Amino acid sequence: MTASDTPFSPNALKDRIVFITGGATGIGRGTVEVLGGLGAKIFIASRKQDVIEAAVSDLTALGIDAACAVCDVRDPDAVERAVAECVEWYGGLDILINNAAGNFPCPTAELSPNGWKTVIDIDLNGTFYCCRAAYPHLKASEHGGRVVSITTSLGRSGWPGAAHAGAAKAGILSLMRALAVEWAPDGILVNAVAPGPIAGTVGVDKLYIETGREKEMTSRVALGRFGTTADIGNAIAYLCSSAGNYVTGLEMVVDGGRQWTFTANS
Ligand code: HXC
Numbered sequence: 001m002t003a004s005d006t007p008f009s010p011n012a013l014k015d016r017i018v019f020i021t022g023g024a025t026g027i028g029r030g031t032v033e034v035l036g037g038l039g040a041k042i043f044i045a046s047r048k049q050d051v052i053e054a055a056v057s058d059l060t061a062l063g064i065d066a067a068c069a070v071c072d073v074r075d076p077d078a079v080e081r082a083v084a085e086c087v088e089w090y091g092g093l094d095i096l097i098n099n100a101a102g103n104f105p106c107p108t109a110e111l112s113p114n115g116w117k118t119v120i121d122i123d124l125n126g127t128f129y130c131c132r133a134a135y136p137h138l139k140a141s142e143h144g145g146r147v148v149s150i151t152t153s154l155g156r157s158g159w160p161g162a163a164h165a166g167a168a169k170a171g172i173l174s175l176m177r178a179l180a181v182e183w184a185p186d187g188i189l190v191n192a193v194a195p196g197p198i199a200g201t202v203g204v205d206k207l208y209i210e211t212g213r214e215k216e217m218t219s220r221v222a223l224g225r226f227g228t229t230a231d232i233g234n235a236i237a238y239l240c241s242s243a244g245n246y247v248t249g250l251e252m253v254v255d256g257g258r259q260w261t262f263t264a265n266s
Contacts, residue, residue: 005034005228005230005234006034006037006038006230006233006234006237007234008038008234008237008238008241008243009038010037010038010039011038011039012038012039012237012241012242012243013035013038013039013040013095013237013240013241014038014039014040015039015040015041016035016039016040016041016094016095016143016240017040017041017043017086017090017091017092017093017094017095018032018035018036018040018041018042018043018094018095018096018097018240019043019045019082019083019086019093019095019096019097019130019134020032020042020043020044020045020096020097020099021045021046021071021073021097021098021099021100021126021130022046022099022100022101023042023044023045023046023052023055023097023099024044024046024048024051024052024054024055024068025051025055025201025202026198026200026201026202026203026229027099027150027195027198027201027229027232027233028044028046028097028099028100029055029229030198030228030229030230030232030233031097031099031229031232031233031236032044032055032059032064032066032233033059033062033064033229033230033233034230034233034234034236034237035095035233035236035237035240036059036062036064036065036066037062037064038237038241040095040240041065041066041067041090042059042064042065042066042067043066043067043068043069043082043085043086043089043090043093044056044066044067044068044069045068045069045070045071045073045079045082045083045086045100046068046070046071046100047070047071047072048070049070052068052069052070053068055068056068067086067089067090069081069082069085069086070082073100073122073125073126073127073129073130074121074122074125074126075129076129076132076133079126079129079130079133080129080133082133083130083133083134083137087137092137092140092141093134093137093138093141093145094138094141094143094145094146095145095146095147095148095240096130096131096134096138096145096146096147096148097147097148097149097150097236098126098127098130098131098147098148098149098150098172099149099150100122100123100126101122101123101150101165101203102118102119102122102123102165103119103123103162103164103165103203103206103207104119104162104206105161105162105206105207105211106161106162106164107161108163108164111163111164115164116164119164119165119168120164120167120168120171122168123165123168123169123171123172124167124168124171124172124175127149127172127175128175131147131175131179134147135183135188138183138186138188139183139186139187139188141187141188144187144188144189144245145183145186145187145188145189146188146189146190146191146239146240146244147176147179147183147188147189147190147191148191148192148193148236148239148240149172149173149175149176149191149192149193150192150193150194150195150232151169151170151172151173151176151192151193151194151251152165152166152169152194152195153194153196153251153253153255153258153259154166154169155167155168155169155170155171155172155173155194156170156173156251157259162207169194172192173192173251176190176191176192176249176251177190177249180248180249181249184248189239189244189245189247189248190248190249191239191244191247191248191249191250191251191252192250192251192252193232193235193236193239193251193252193254194251194252194253194254194255195227195231195232195254195255196221196226196227196253196254196255196256196258196259197217197218197221197226197227197255197258198226198227198228198229198231198232199226199227199228199229200228200229201229204226220258220261221255221256221257221258221261222256222257222258222260222261223256223257224256225256226256227254227255227256231254232254235252235254238252239252
């Protein structure tokens, strides 16, 4: 996937500074390739040093301005430090993308308190810590700050077999809607993107490939295929570009129509 997979003008996000959690792999990686191809500068905050350094080197080879910091989003001090590093490196922060997530399939009755807490900490608490740390910089953005968080429509329906992740994502959506209102006077637009199953991601591998449910899940997508990371990157590009100037508090579902087949079949 390269920037050539985007329909946007090559300068649509020129010089916007993007802070993204979990941006080295999967949906995050596809997103930074799209946004970077539109002129954005990328700062990746994630847990594994070797993985983020490899991503920065790949992005640089594509002509994208990229930097990174090691950060576990469960640690609010580490988040503060990573945001400060981004601001020091690039001189600001215009776009926050809350993408880092943890998940595993587990019947809820068998889930330990720590298993529940781990996913809530990564997804929901991590998103709050990032929003909190980024806020003054988003407010100062000359372009108007943007926040995009990754959710799932399974957060709204409830997620049997991954209730911890569903509850966390529902919490993120609620947080996004509250911030959309609270931060509108600061010129900050706050939205969510809810991907369906996206090929080549840890989530789909863990939940559907390793559990032998790939065919079943593909058949439940109205468009009959898993999505690509560029499908999600382009939705985020829309929300972060001037095309999205009047959009805030939205959960944009990018799932090939999956949410409606679930309703029809249940
Ligand atoms: C039951 C499990 C488990 C499993 C972990 N736990 N995996 N319980 N079944 N498969 C429990 C552990 O036993 C432990 O509880 C607690 O969770 C913490 O586990 P750790 O391994 O110590 O945590 P950690 O090393 O911090 O790893 C976090 C993680 C891991 C979430 C468990 O999977 C991870 O790092 N994932 C990051 C990548 C990821 O998951 N990406 C997918 C996102 S997909 P006890 O009680 O034993 O101490 C997504 C949406 C997909 O969000 C959408 C598809 C449509």
